Amino acid sequence: MLAVVAGSYVLLRRIMQSPFGMVLQSIRENEARTRAIGYPVERYKIVAVMLSGLFAGLAGVLYAVQNQFAAAEFVFFTTSGDTVIFNVMGGIGTLVGPIVGAGFFQLLRELLSRISAISSPISSPSV
Numbered sequence: 153m154l155a156v157v158a159g160s161y162v163l164l165r166r167i168m169q170s171p172f173g174m175v176l177q178s179i180r181e182n183e184a185r186t187r188a189i190g191y192p193v194e195r196y197k198i199v200a201v202m203l204s205g206l207f208a209g210l211a212g213v214l215y216a217v218q219n220q221f222a223a224a225e226f227v228f229f230t231t232s233g234d235t236v237i238f239n240v241m242g243g244i245g246t247l248v249g250p251i252v253g254a255g256f257f258q259l260l261r262e263l264l265s266r267i268s269a270i271s272s273p274i275s276s277p278s279v
Contacts, residue, residue: 153214160207164247176200
C-alpha cells in the first residue's frame with residue numbers, strides 16, 4: 153500500500169511539473185488570461201477532474217483493502233468533509249500538505265477519543 157501511495161505521489165509530482173500541470177496552475181491563477189493565450193481551458197479542467205476522480209477512487213480502493221471491508225458510511229458526506237479538513241490543515245496547493253494534514257487530523261482524533269474515554273467513566277445501570 154505504501155508503494156502505491158509513493159508511486160501516486162511521484163506520478164502527481166511529475167504531472168504538476170509537466171506542461172499540463174503548468175497550464176493548470178495558470179488556470180488557477182488567471183483563467184481569463186490562460187484562455188486569451190489560446191489554451192482550451194474547459195478541456196484542461198475536465199482532464200483535471202478526471203485525474204482527481206481517478207486518484208480519489210484509488211484512495212477509496214486502498215482504504216477498503218486496508219480495512220478489508222467497505223461500508224456505506226465511506227460515501228457519507230462527513231467522509232468528504234474529512235478530506236477537506238486534511239487539505240486545509242496541511243496546506244492547500246501542495247502535494248505533501250494533505251498527507252501531513254491527514255496524519256495530524258487522525259492523531260488528533262485518536263488523542264481526543266482517548267481523552268474522552270478516560271474522562272467519562274462508564275456508568276453502570278442502576279437496578
